[in-house]
Amino acid sequence: MPRLREIVMDSGGLLRVEERLDRRTGQAVAANGPIDPSRRSSPAMIQAIGLTKSYGHVHAVNGVSFEARPGRVTGFLGLNGSGKTTTLRMLLGLTRPTSGEARINHRRFRDLKHPSKEVGAVLEQGISHPGQSGRAHLVSQALIVGASRSRVDALLDEVDLAQAAGQRTGQYSLGMRQRLAVATALLCDPPVLVLDEPANGLDPEGVAWIRALLRNHANRGGTVLLSSHLLAELAHLIDDVVIIVKGRVTCEAPLASLYDNVASRLRIRSRDQRRLWQVLESAGGRVTRNGDVLEVVGLTSEDVGEIAFQARVPLHELTVDPPDLEQIFLTMAAAR
Numbered sequence: 641m642p643r644l645r646e647i648v649m650d651s652g653g654l655l656r657v658e659e660r661l662d663r664r665t666g667q668a669v670a671a672n673g674p675i676d677p678s679r680r681s682s683p684a685m686i687q688a689i690g691l692t693k694s695y696g697h698v699h700a701v702n703g704v705s706f707e708a709r710p711g712r713v714t715g716f717l718g719l720n721g722s723g724k725t726t727t728l729r730m731l732l733g734l735t736r737p738t739s740g741e742a743r744i745n746h747r748r749f750r751d752l753k754h755p756s757k758e759v760g761a762v763l764e765q766g767i768s769h770p771g772q773s774g775r776a777h778l779v780s781q782a783l784i785v786g787a788s789r790s791r792v793d794a795l796l797d798e799v800d801l802a803q804a805a806g807q808r809t810g811q812y813s814l815g816m817r818q819r820l821a822v823a824t825a826l827l828c829d830p831p832v833l834v835l836d837e838p839a840n841g842l843d844p845e846g847v848a849w850i851r852a853l854l855r856n857h858a859n860r861g862g863t864v865l866l867s868s869h870l871l872a873e874l875a876h877l878i879d880d881v882v883i884i885v886k887g888r889v890t891c892e893a894p895l896a897s898l899y900d901n902v903a904s905r906l907r908i909r910s911r912d913q914r915r916l917w918q919v920l921e922s923a924g925g926r927v928t929r930n931g932d933v934l935e936v937v938g939l940t941s942e943d944v945g946e947i948a949f950q951a952r953v954p955l956h957e958l959t960v961d962p963p964d965l966e967q968i969f970l971t972m973a974a975a976r
């Protein structure tokens with residue numbers, strides 16, 4: 641009998657994708673296929689270990705643990721006020737945790753020998769003096785971190801601010817300030833990038849640009865962690881997802897597993913709806929009826945084909961509804 645593929649909730653209430661052995665090959669499989677061995681073997685470059693931050697009675701972040709790995713873009717997702725910024729600030733040594741530890745490349749931020757060579761951060765747009773030009777800002781930052789003038793020029797080109805480099809940053813749009821912040825983070829070409837809502841203020845062209853930049857960084861072996869309150873915005877970029885709800889991590893999984901496990905909804909028409917309903921349910925599917933269509937979650941289209949064949953029920957239609965990622969995220973974000 642085909643197995644139901646699901647995200648499982650562990651004893652701590654954390655949603656995780658269960659790994660299991662493929663019975664035929666004996667290989668470990670994730671719900672979305674074989675696990676990429678490099679994902680397991682490459683050591684995490686960002687580690688949050690039981691991070692907690694309280695402000696008086698406000699528990700902004702509560703025992704947050706997760707990892708981000710090289711070669712992958714990790715999305716840190718949560719609704720407004722869920723604790724994303726506080727967590728990122730703890731990772732970067734800007735906010736002292738009440739308890740727990742944050743590590744970049746296996747060290748606490750304050751123990752990094754050359755922080756700007758190891759991690760670049762885009763946390764907020766107000767980093768530059770409004771009376772300073774974009775170029776002057778980058779040059780002064782380059783002096784501080786030991787980057788060259790030619791690097792400044794190359795970065796102004798890369799973030800598409802070369803034309804506006806002489807303008808005061810006070811006249812920059814939100815998107816231009818975001819581009820300048822990205823250039824500042826990249827001055828020493830650090831392997832780890834941490835970005836808080838990087839798409840904020842960017843127009844569609846800017847969003848496409850930042851996506852390409854971050855994907856390229858990960859493809860070169862870099863580690864990217866970025867926060868957002870919009871899953872759909874990140875759907876085409878991130879490899880792994882960490883969901884934070886009211887200060888607690890509720891899901892840490894490859895993004896593809898969310899599609900496979902939560903979002904797949906199959907629409908099925910058949911001559912013998914009743915019989916089909918029975919066999920699909922006994923195989924672990926969750927079945928509802930919508931007119932003459934059965935809607936099923938928890939089974940793949942391959943599962944349904946096999947089950948229907950074994951039950952000798954002819955199918956008239958079997959379609960997979962495209963997953964609504966935003967809906968998944970909102971459901972998971974509201975789960976606690």
Ligand SMILES: Nc1ncnc2c1ncn2[C@@H]1O[C@H](COP(=O)(O)OP(=O)(O)OP(=O)(O)O)[C@@H](O)[C@H]1O
Nearest residue numbers: 695698700718719720721722723724725726727869
């Ligand atoms: N310095 C502070 N003093 C008191 N409460 C704080 C402080 N910083 C954050 N908080 C509270 O901690 C919680 C988490 O805030 P945080 O900014 O980390 O969330 P967020 O997910 O980044 O939200 P947003 O998407 O709106 O930026 C919120 O309830 C916030 O009001």
